[in-house]
């Protein structure tokens with residue numbers, strides 16, 4: 294009597310559990326149903342715990358029945374889980390469906406900034422001459438920015454640089470925002486063995502602001518060190534570069550003696566131009582325009598950078614990137630480079646799709 298009623302009771306329980314599994318509307322509800330059935334305090338678990346108190350015969354029958362129900366319940370959970378998973382995927386696919394026939398949303402076309410463009414162009418030209426690109430930090434030690442370049446403390450050349458001084462580093466060493474890209478020469482010589490052939494384009498800083506000066510600007514530095522490079526190579530290299538960059542095959546160059554603490558001899562390079570009618574035009578027209586500084590690396594600089602100056606020699610040069618960009622692309626005011634005016638960028642910037650030919654023109 295007791296057995297048949299408990300068999301009935303189990304049937305009812307099983308039906309109830311299977312029903313709530315089948316009815317579970319989502320994974321959370323299904324989990325709830327699972328906990329109620331076979332969780333620690335679930336109906337089936339409770340009943341299994343009661344088996345211990347039964348006599349052997351009844352325990353065997355009830356145990357078998359409970360195990361069967363448990364298997365059924367677990368199978369039902371797996372089935373429902375599968376169904377809910379499919380339904381969720383179908384709903385997601387429906388929600389994420391894309392109508393490929395819709396017209397595309399208009400996109401604003403970006404432009405390459407003249408500085409980026411000019412850097413790309415000069416890197417390309419120097420790369421074809423065998424130079425690699427070197428980089429250094431914009432916050433420099435006073436040593437790399439000045440002292441190692443033969444500009445000791447109290448040297449008057451420091452005054453020409455309008456330096457932004459920073460608080461000293463943790464070791465008490467003086468730091469500056471680099472006033473030129475020349476400290477990359479120092480870093481390169483300290484970390485590489487000759488032969489060296491690098492250019493170092495990057496940002497530089499001086500406390501100055503007018504139509505031709507901004508507190509942040511860009512320079513590119515060049516450095517060649519080996520056993521035999523001489524001033525003739527310097528002249529050839531810069532001639533090749535400036536003619537390729539300005540795309541003027543007969544652009545004349547004039548090397549004027551000058552002074553930089555880190556080169557001996559030093560020179561400033563002028564390129565040919567005309568200023569007739571207040572219009573600046575580059576080319577072989579009889580007038581001259583200063584464009585960059587250069588020279589043979591001073592033996593003291595080589596020695597301070599751990600290079601044997603009795604064996605190695607070479608040249609260095611430095612020029613302003615804005616300056617050559619302004620000349621090539623006819624941009625009159627330096628300050629506009631950094632005003633972030635998108636109308637200016639649209640006018641003077643470059644399209645990704647419409648790149649002017651780069652390099653020495655050897656391959657194209």
Ligand code: DAH
Nearest residue numbers: 473475586587588609610611
């Ligand atoms: N560092 C110089 C400046 O900022 C430019 C320069 C001149 C760099 C001569 C050189 C060089 O490497 O040889 O004014």
